[in-house]
Amino acid sequence: MARRWQLALGVNLLLGIPAVVPIWLLWYMAxxxxxxxxxxxxxxxxxxDGILPWLxxxxxVIALFGLLWWLANRPLRRGTTLSPARYWALSVLATLSPTLVLIVIS
Structure with a gap:
C-alpha cells in the first residue's frame, strides 16, 4: 500500500473526464x-446578463466536482509515499490532462 501513486494517477485520470465540464465553465465564466x-x-x-446567472x-457544478475530487483524493493521499506537494501536483495534472488533450486536438 505504500506505493499506490499509480492508483491515484488512474483515479485522477478518470476524474479528469467529467472535469472537462467544470473546467470549461470556469474558463467561459472567466x-x-x-x-x-x-x-x-x-x-x-x-x-x-452579469455574473449572477453563471454563479x-x-x-x-464546480463545487460538487471539487468536493468529489477532494473526497476521492483524501484517502488516496494517505496511502502513498509521495510528499504532499508531489501528490497534489500529480493529482491536479492528471485531472487536467483530458482537458489539455481536448485543447491540443481541437
Missing amino acids: SNWPLAELGLTTGEPTEN LFAGP
Whole structure:
C-alpha cells in the first residue's frame, strides 16, 4: 500500500473526464467576466446578463466536482509515499490532462 501513486494517477485520470465540464465553465465564466473587463479577452457580445446567472448555474457544478475530487483524493493521499506537494501536483495534472488533450486536438 505504500506505493499506490499509480492508483491515484488512474483515479485522477478518470476524474479528469467529467472535469472537462467544470473546467470549461470556469474558463467561459472567466473569459466573459473578469478577463473581458480587464481587456485580456473579447467577451461574447450577447453575454450581458452579469455574473449572477453563471454563479447560480456553474457554482453548484464546480463545487460538487471539487468536493468529489477532494473526497476521492483524501484517502488516496494517505496511502502513498509521495510528499504532499508531489501528490497534489500529480493529482491536479492528471485531472487536467483530458482537458489539455481536448485543447491540443481541437
